[in-house]
Amino acid sequence: MTEPICLVESSLRVNPAALALLRKVTGPLHVVGIFGPKGTGKSFLMDQLAEQKKGFGATPGIWMQLLPHPTKRDETLVLLDTEGLPEQMEEEEEEAFSRLFCLDVLLCSIFIYNTKCDGEPQTELDRLICVRELANKVRILEDCPSENSFLLSSILPEFVWCLRDVASDSVWEEILQTTNHNMDILLSPTADSEDTPANCIQRLFPSQKAFCFRSPHVDEYVRELFESHTPHPIFQKQLEAFKEYILSKGPKRCVNGEILSSRLEQFVAALSRNEPILLEAVLEGSEAAFTWEDYESFAEPIADFPGAAPERRETPGISLPSVWEPKSPLVSKHFLPPSWTFTSTAEANDMKEPMCFIENNPGKKLQVNQEALEILKNIQQPVVVVAIVGLYRTGKSYLMNRLAGKNKGGFSLGATVQANTKGIWMWCRPHPLRPDHTLVLLDTEGLGDVEKSNPENDSWIFALSVLLCSTFVYNSMGTINHYALEQLHFVTELTEHIKVKASAKKSCEREDRISDAFAWFFPTFVWVVRDFVLQLELEDGRSITEDEYLENSLQRRKDTTEKQDLPKKYLRQYFPVRKCFVFDCPAPRKKLKNLEDLPESELSPEFLEQARSFCHYIFENAQAKVVQGGRLVTGAFLGKLAETYVDAIRRGAVPCVENAVLVLAQTENSAAVGDAMLRYEAMVDLLLTLPTEDMAELLEVHARCEEEAIQVFMDRAFKDEGQEHQRKLMNQLRLKLEELCHWNEQASWDRCQAVLTELFQQLEDKIASGNYSVPGGYQQFMEDQQQIVTMYHMVPEKGLRASEALQEFLKSKETAAKSILQADQNLTNKQKEIEAEKARAEASKQEAELQRRLQQQTEQMAREKERSFEEHKRQLMAKMEEDRMKLIADHEKILSQRIQEQSRLQKEGFHQEVSRLQGEIQSLRASISQNRSSGPTCVIS
Incomplete structure (x- = not known):
């Protein structure tokens, strides 16, 4: 240009x-x-x-x-x-x-x-x-x-x-x-006003x-x-x-x-x-480090624009979003992924060592590490997030290193009474059993460290771990006794540090209802007891499992004080899914300081078997992180959640799950619209060659591409309240169709004009040379013109404006035709009038045909609008039905847990809480019944 x-x-x-x-x-x-x-x-x-x-x-x-x-x-x-x-x-x-x-x-x-x-x-x-x-x-x-x-x-x-x-x-x-x-x-x-342009x-x-x-x-x-x-x-x-x-x-x-x-x-x-x-x-793409060398798989030269395409260079590979698989048949040379960074997904989910994720620096507020966010941003897979919390110097980091498949060089173990881990550290690893998932391990700062500069952050570290993970591991020493439960006082404070809904108020009347809601999104609870010294058996000598040991330890008694009872009450109320593991001491005490360097031959065989059992359970059973609305959390999503929660804490507010999910839903849904449009444009570029012979061909391609685009949107979007973003997608697809129609017509017009100009060039030369300014010239002119028109009709791929272009072109030749007609001495005046009338009749016929085609196109576009709406409605209804079935399954799961808890409370004599649970059980049953009987209602219009 x-x-x-x-x-x-x-x-x-x-x-x-x-x-x-x-x-x-x-x-x-x-x-x-x-x-x-x-x-x-x-x-x-x-x-x-x-x-x-x-x-x-x-x-x-x-x-x-x-x-x-x-x-x-x-x-x-x-x-x-x-x-x-x-x-x-x-x-x-x-x-x-x-x-x-x-x-x-x-x-x-x-x-x-x-x-x-x-x-x-x-x-x-x-x-x-x-x-x-x-x-x-x-x-x-x-x-x-x-x-x-x-x-x-x-x-x-x-x-x-x-x-x-x-x-x-x-x-x-x-x-x-x-x-x-x-x-x-x-x-x-002196310009100190904040509002000055400077x-x-x-x-x-x-x-x-x-x-x-x-x-x-x-x-x-x-x-x-x-x-x-x-x-x-x-x-x-x-x-x-x-x-x-x-x-x-x-x-x-x-x-x-x-x-x-x-x-x-x-x-x-x-x-x-x-x-x-x-x-x-747009922000994510704006912040990403751009490397054009990685674009070599997509870039193709544009003949009429020198310098537009880069040279091919030897560069490392890069992982792209699902709609941009390298060398995919859906890739268009005119499009580029919305975000581009040096770090590939393969590199991001296979960190060689952990890094600090949420910093807890002396004298400062909690802060998210931007480098860790950049790594998470490049993980587009669902994440299984395992967080471990417990008192300092209890061996948390060693367990996390085992989960990472490393015995050495991972989370810092330390060998003194001083805690090593500050804040929350992160290690992303490929999931050993699920190739399409990433395992995110979160090792937390030890609770109860007397040398901490920010001891008040213990509660926030605990709350953030619960909010971010899908499996929550609590690590303690010795046995599950009164002292161990006392150290879990953080769980009794969760209602002070987490809000489920923005509208929830702190009041005695609603406390139980608020805490009940936690069970809907809280992670699986795994209690790991280290250096366990007891026998897993009851007083009567009957053996019990580790899980039974945990449940027996959490049994509530009417004769205990409220303070002693609260940790048990809230552990059972917040974490309905619980698991327990007990570990022997891994080695003699004098060798523990070098635990990281000890070969397995010097570790206790019982400990090794227990560690393998623990890892196997986590790999087999730990689920991917999910937020309200059933949305699987990717690495990028996890990073945004962490930013949102930490930002609330820094402002002195209480992190709210509902607000965080709604904010991120807006971002995700906007990105879903972008992904859908990228898929649509890439498919159009692949499937459509302009100009098309008729409108039906273009509309058929548009329908195929639109269906695929809507599916891409539905796969990523969630909690699209009122279908706001789906409406945006509808509008953008409608505008794209209008744009396609415009360029299709323009391509057809340009093609036809080029063909007509070339075909009529010889006729133009004859007119200019006066070949038709002879007796009988008009008849010869009409024969030559008709022959050219016949040839024009034989030329393929002229598009839907072929007739219109011909009509306009012939109209531009009417003056020359009239001159030749008037100059033809072989024709009488009457014959000239007849010929002129025939020309006008032919022009009227062509005009009528053009109007008929325009009307036909208008009707086609009206039908297309209706078809498009029905396609959006069909896919929306399918997604809403899928969400309805997930909601029923979630309700039934919670119902089963509540019935079990009610039975336990009945045996323990807590009749007031049994009555409260009965109300929740009835509400759950009513909700399940209502959801089963009433299908989804489409609200898009």
């Missing part, structure tokens, strides 16, 4: 032709956007970057130019020139420019603000009032408005301020050079630079240089330094032409509805 083209009109309409050009670019993009007041020479700077004398001019809206990068052959330079700000703006104009500014900033990888220097520099910066609305118009997470500015700063481009026509005696240029073009030098230190820029943009330019023509050179249009040498030097800096920056990460165009459409749609742009689905 050599000429600029309008990308976004001032009215916020996206130009389809510009989008089509952008989508062709499969290589990485270096996007440079410019913004500023009118008359400051923005277009001149863009032309300089494009190395052209004149390209950009008057630019209402946002104009785009695509060029091969002058210094980086694998990249494409995208220049965005934006309409200039007027001196005075009405409120309506201010809003329009604010939207254009917002789009410019979000699209580019480096943003230029261009002004003149008529006075103090900060005065010119204060004209950029649009920046004050940026945090309102662009949101990262919908439910975290207070953190929005901070989050925005992580994704916005670098801010470069170009200050033009600086006086020749100014020292700013020298100062900027010595400070590496630090923009702060141009700002007044402060907004410093708060929102991760980096700010400034460049000063002298006037291209200074006094002593005016006449001579004006006539030659040669800029002043100092200005030229400043310009070259600016160009070198701009072009040296890296590409926009994780983005090619298809992704950028798709995001632009989403941004414009939100702004047009006067809604904030939500970047939850």
Whole structure:
């Protein structure tokens, strides 16, 4: 592409032709956007970057130019020139420019603000009032408005301020050079209002630079240089330094032409509805480290755009989302996965050693380790999360190392009375029995360490472990006795540290009901008793199992105090699924300090067998993590859950399961829409060749691709309240169909015009040579034209506008035909009138046929709309039915557990709690009955 083209009109309409050009670019993009007041020479700077004398001019809206990068052959330079700000703006104009500014900033990888220097520099910066609305118009997470500015700063481009026509005696240029073009030098230190443009820029943009330019023509050179249009040498030097800096920056990460165009459409749609742009689905891709070398399996050269495809290089492999399997028949050369990182899934779920996941640093609040989040982000498999909690120095880490398949070099064991593990550590390993799952092991900081700087975080560590895992291991020493149960006082505090529902209130009346709800999502509870010294038998000598030992230990007695009874009560109430393992001492005491280095031959055979039994149980029975709504948790999802819960704790709030799931559902459902559209577009690119011979062929392909896209959405989406995101998918698919129809018609028209031009060329030559300006010429002309029309009908693949194109083309030849007819001396006036009437009748016939086809297409589109709705409804009803059956199964599972607990409480004499449980049992039975009798109701419309 050599000429600029309008990308976004001032009215916020996206130009389809510009989008089509952008989508062709499969290589990485270096996007440079410019913004500023009118008359400051923005277009001149863009032309300089494009190395052209004149390209950009008057630019209402946002104009785009695509060029091969002058210094980086694998990249494409995208220049965005934006309409200039007027001196005075009405409120309506201010809003329009604010939207254009917002789009410019979000699209580019480096943003230029261009002004003149008529006075103090900060005065010119204060004209950029649009920046004050940026945090309102662009949101990262919908439910975290207070953190929005901070989050925005992580994704916005670098801010470069170009200050033009600086006086020749100014020292700013020298100062900027010595400070590496630090923009702060141009700002007044007294500007302390948070709402000033300068402060907004410093708060929102991760980096700010400034460049000063002298006037291209200074006094002593005016006449001579004006006539030659040669800029002043100092200005030229400043310009070259600016160009070198701009072009040296890296590409926009994780983005090619298809992704950028798709995001632009989403941004414009939100702004047009006067809604904030939500970047939850885009943030992940924006933060990922981009490597174009890994794109070699997908990139294909575009013949008419040199430099668009990268060279092939030897690079490590990369794991892609399910819709982007390498060399899959569904892969399109025009599309790129929404997120791209150096770390593959294979690497992410096979960590060589553990790392800190949630940090508990001295004197600081809990914090999620970003490096651990990056690893989890690349695990798209369901995760089986096993967390271990217990007093410090009780051997928790050793057990987790056994689960990881490592006897050495894993979680830190330590050999002194000081605890080693701080916070929560994570180790991701391939699941030994389920190839499509990842085992995530969480080793926690030991509870009760008297040397802790943050002892109050013990309760939060305990609560976070429960919230994040699917199997919760409690590790203790000796026996399950009164002292061991006392150490589990954290379980009695869970209602203070976890909320199930946002609407739940802390009150005595509701405490039991709230705690009952925990059983719906709490993990399996495994109690591991280390250095067990008792015999597994009752007083009468009868042997019992480990599980029976645990249940006997949790038996409640009426004669115990409430404080002693609470741990038992809540363990049974919160964790209805329980398991127990007892372990002998692994080795003589003097050897325990070197336990990690001891060969198995020096370990107790009983201990080794017990360890193998424990690991086997975890591998066989530990389930994948699931959240409300039946959604399997992936590594990426687990990381987001951890962030959400820790963020609540840092704010002094209580983590709420319902809120966390709803927030993540919004993110996941938005991503599900994106996945569905990627699958649709890839399949269309594979199955559809434009132009199609009729509308039915296009609609058939669309229906197949839409069905697949909806299935992709349904597989990932969950808790889509009111089908909000499915409606978004419906609208996007409808727009894609309209776009396909448009391009199909355009392809047909272009094809037909090319065929007609070629076929009629000989006829045109004869007309120009006067071959038909002879007696009988009209008859010969009509015969020749009819022969060409016959040949035209024989040409294949002209598409559905073949008749329309022919009609229009013949209409364009009517003047020439009439001239030949009037000039033909062999025909009488009457015959000429008859021939003219025949031509008009033929034209009317063709027009009627065209109208019939248009009506037929309208009817086809109406039927297609109805079919599409029914397909969405069918798949939604199937998913709702599946969810209904899962809910019934969950209810029946809880019902069975509640009946067992009621029976135990009856035997133990806790009649008041038996009555309470009876009410819950009746409610569960009623819910099961209602769900069985009433099927799902479709709410989509």
